[in-house]
Amino acid sequence: MTRSKNTEKIFFTFYGTFIDTPEFGVIRIRHNTAIGVCMNSTESADKYGTIKFIIENCIDPYSATLEFDSTLTENNIKIIKSSDPRKTCFYFPGFIDTHIHASQYPNCGIIGDNSTLLDWLNTYTFPTEAALKHLPYASQVYYKVVSNTLRNGTTTASYFTTIDLDATKMMAKICSKLGQRAMIGKVCMDQNSPEYYIETCQESVDSLLKLINYINDELCDPLVKPIVTPRFAPSCSSDLMTEISKIAQKQSLHIQTHLSENFNEIKWVKELFPNCENYTDVYRQNGLLSRKTVLAHSIHLSNKEIDIIKQTHSGISHCPISNTTLTSGECPVKQMYLYGLDKIGLGTDVSAGYSCSILESARAAYSVSRHLSIKQNDPICKLTIKECLFLATMGGAKVLDMDQLIGSFEVGKKFDCQEIDLQSPQSTIDFFDWQVLGNSTVAKKEPQLDVQLGEFDTNEILSKWFFNGDDRNVVNVWVNGKKTSTV
Numbered sequence: 001m002t003r004s005k006n007t008e009k010i011f012f013t014f015y016g017t018f019i020d021t022p023e024f025g026v027i028r029i030r031h032n033t034a035i036g037v038c039m040n041s042t043e044s045a046d047k048y049g050t051i052k053f054i055i056e057n058c059i060d061p062y063s064a065t066l067e068f069d070s071t072l073t074e075n076n077i078k079i080i081k082s083s084d085p086r087k088t089c090f091y092f093p094g095f096i097d098t099h100i101h102a103s104q105y106p107n108c109g110i111i112g113d114n115s116t117l118l119d120w121l122n123t124y125t126f127p128t129e130a131a132l133k134h135l136p137y138a139s140q141v142y143y144k145v146v147s148n149t150l151r152n153g154t155t156t157a158s159y160f161t162t163i164d165l166d167a168t169k170m171m172a173k174i175c176s177k178l179g180q181r182a183m184i185g186k187v188c189m190d191q192n193s194p195e196y197y198i199e200t201c202q203e204s205v206d207s208l209l210k211l212i213n214y215i216n217d218e219l220c221d222p223l224v225k226p227i228v229t230p231r232f233a234p235s236c237s238s239d240l241m242t243e244i245s246k247i248a249q250k251q252s253l254h255i256q257t258h259l260s261e262n263f264n265e266i267k268w269v270k271e272l273f274p275n276c277e278n279y280t281d282v283y284r285q286n287g288l289l290s291r292k293t294v295l296a297h298s299i300h301l302s303n304k305e306i307d308i309i310k311q312t313h314s315g316i317s318h319c320p321i322s323n324t325t326l327t328s329g330e331c332p333v334k335q336m337y338l339y340g341l342d343k344i345g346l347g348t349d350v351s352a353g354y355s356c357s358i359l360e361s362a363r364a365a366y367s368v369s370r371h372l373s374i375k376q377n378d379p380i381c382k383l384t385i386k387e388c389l390f391l392a393t394m395g396g397a398k399v400l401d402m403d404q405l406i407g408s409f410e411v412g413k414k415f416d417c418q419e420i421d422l423q424s425p426q427s428t429i430d431f432f433d434w435q436v437l438g439n440s441t442v443a444k445k446e447p448q449l450d451v452q453l454g455e456f457d458t459n460e461i462l463s464k465w466f467f468n469g470d471d472r473n474v475v476n477v478w479v480n481g482k483k484t485s486t487v
């Protein structure tokens with residue numbers, strides 16, 4: 001270890017209670033923990049924002065940082081403490097939204113009581129998306145949706161935009177400016193779409209290539225990546241799907257699309273692609289399934305289709321709010337997990353989903369799984385809080401094939417984090433003295449009480465957050481070690 005002082009080095013050491021879910025169904029709680037993050041601006045992109053040490057049961061985070069690297073000085077260590085004498089603050093990994101339509105944000109909360117997928121697309125969605133060709137509209141919408149997701153603790157999102165190249169470039173720039181880790185997908189669609197919102201196969205391929213070049217060679221932000229985005233099988237010709245899958249393969253890019261969301265959609269796909277065995281096979285035959293493919297919904301799959309998804313290591317984005325509002329169905333997440341399909345994350349699917357919050361989607365996943373359990377009279381269907389929080393973080397990281405990078409707090413991973421305070425100034429969650437103040441004596445002093453009142457343990461605090469929390473409890477958000485701010 002060198003003893004010379006190095007003023008270029010910058011370390012942020014975060015200190016407090018860290019909670020994450022490294023495996024399905026497992027919650028890890030680490031109190032009094034120091035996490036050191038390398039923030040040297042001179043470091044290469046792969047090192048900047050990376051967790052360098054995690055020290056549990058740490059008394060002094062400053063000394064811990066010096067112990068890790070004795071060449072550091074007071075000037076290049078920043079200690080960030082979650083203030084918590086009240087025991088309701090903790091750090092949690094940033095949420096990962098594996099499926100969100102940035103362009104549909106203006107329609108959040110507008111769906112139509114009787115809408116189902118195909119009529120909803122024509123009535124609400126295509127007109128709204130087409131309007132974002134007008135760049136001043138696109139700018140307003142995209143700033144707001146990125147701000148809203150960040151405010152809700154989403155540090156990584158996989159976005160659909162529209163078919164428009166310039167507006168999509170703008171979205172990539174906005175994500176970069178606001179500091180969100182993002183995949184940006186220009187929607188590709190060359191058939192069965194309204195004449196005001198369609199492109200030819202060649203136009204679609206050309207603008208996809210231009211977007212990839214822009215993001216990779218001009219924007220050059222390691223947090224922002226292009227993602228190949230055929231809308232869904234009905235709106236894509238086989239020619240388009242094969243052309244863009246070749247681009248994805250050649251450049252090792254992610255792919256995202258929709259799969260098996262609605263019964264009329266599935267029937268339509270059967271008619272459009274009679275030579276394919278099933279809906280999933282349409283994507284397989286056209287080269288779209290890889291370990292970097294995100295398949296939104298995937299509700300009504302046969303075991304044969306699940307097998308294809310397993311074999312190709314593709315991931316599923318479960319979008320429970322959208323599946324409820326559009327009455328598409330209940331995705332049997334737990335059963336798929338038990339069947340061995342372990343790449344499942346959560347998507348808000350704005351605006352079929354009315355909320356930008358992955359926490360709200362996690363709650364909806366919990367509820368939908370319980371309704372499925374009632375319907376099938378089988379407790380096996382039920383997801384637990386821990387499992388839902390896994391889907392919201394590590395599950396999403398796996399779906400995006402980024403689980404070596406994000407999703408939990410580990411040395412070598414990026415510091416993507418939200419700080420939660422259940423008693424933040426704006427919080428609507430009520431706590432009582434005996435629940436959190438380390439004051440269980442309050443209860444004991446009441447002789448007439450014959451029930452035991454006591455402090456919540458950390459799992460109960462987590463449960464309070466899961467069911468009652470919202471953006472007012474997200475007090476800070478860091479992506480790649482950098483604190484984000486929104487508009």
Ligand SMILES: Nc1nc2[nH]cnc2c(=O)[nH]1
Pocket residue numbers: 101117121125231232258261322349352
């Ligand atoms: N939920 C949803 N499903 C789709 N299938 C094709 N396009 C869409 C869309 O925009 N939203």
Ligand SMILES: [Zn+2]
Pocket residue numbers: 099101258296349
């Ligand atoms: Zn969608």
